[in-house]
Every structure is written in C-alpha cells, then in structure tokens.
Amino acid sequence: MSLVDLMTMATPNFGSREKILAKLCGRELVNCFQCIKCTSGCTALKLLELKPHEIMKLVNLGFVDELASSDIIWTCATCLKCVQRCPQKASPYHVIVALRNLAVEREAKV
Numbered sequence: 001m002s003l004v005d006l007m008t009m010a011t012p013n014f015g016s017r018e019k020i021l022a023k024l025c026g027r028e029l030v031n032c033f034q035c036i037k038c039t040s041g042c043t044a045l046k047l048l049e050l051k052p053h054e055i056m057k058l059v060n061l062g063f064v065d066e067l068a069s070s071d072i073i074w075t076c077a078t079c080l081k082c083v084q085r086c087p088q089k090a091s092p093y094h095v096i097v098a099l100r101n102l103a104v105e106r107e108a109k110v
Contacts (some may be wrong), residue, residue, distance in 0.1 A: 006054045010063055010065075012062030013065050016062070016064035017060070017062045019064070020099070029059060030060075031089065035053075036083075037086060038053055039053045039082075043110040050072050052096075053106045055067065055095065055096065064102070076096045077090075078097075080093055
C-alpha cells in the first residue's frame with residue numbers, strides 16, 4: 001500500500017513519535033534541519049517513494065504509524081551514506097531501522 005493511501009485520513013500520533021524518539025535517544029530526529037545531504041547521497045533514491053529527509057520530517061511531525069505500516073521503510077538499501085553525509089548526525093538510517101523494528105513488533109502482536 002502506498003503512503004498516499006495511508007495518509008489520506010491520517011492524524012499525527014505523538015505517542016508513537018515519542019516511542020521512536022526513546023529508541024533513538026531523541027538525538028537523531030531532533031537535530032535534523034532538512035539540509036538534504038542525506039538524500040543527495042542515497043543509493044536507493046530512485047526506488048523510494050519518499051526521500052530520506054522527507055521520512056525524517058514525517059516522523060518528526062508524528063506520522064510514525066503510517067510510515068511503519070508502509071513499504072517505504074523496507075526499500076532503504078542500508079548503505080549508511082546518510083550517516084556519513086549528515087552534518088548533524090541525524091541519520092535517517094537509524095530512524096528507518098527504528099520504524100522497521102516497530103513494524104515487526106506490531107506484526108508479532110497480531
């Protein structure tokens with residue numbers, strides 16, 4: 001299912017956002033100032049429906065549930081270029097891994 005379909009009736013869930021922040025120690029997500037350096041080095045950019053900096057922005061806005069239930073988080077090549085390129089150490093890679101873990105936790109509970 002595409003993210004557009006999931007976002008049509010979406011409302012931010014700050015509880016899920018806080019859960020992701022706790023897993024990341026809060027540091028990575030808050031430091032992102034949308035410089036787009038992570039996106040410019042992304043090896044999976046052509047495959048992604050959302051760019052890495054857009055994923056960071058949506059998580060920061062509280063749309064964690066929609067991202068965790070989409071296929072977008074599984075398209076990341078985990079090349080770690082975003083970690084290397086980010087001047088703030090606000091790595092989309094760590095956010096995507098936390099979203100993957102959340103998706104797996106939810107699937108295990110079903």
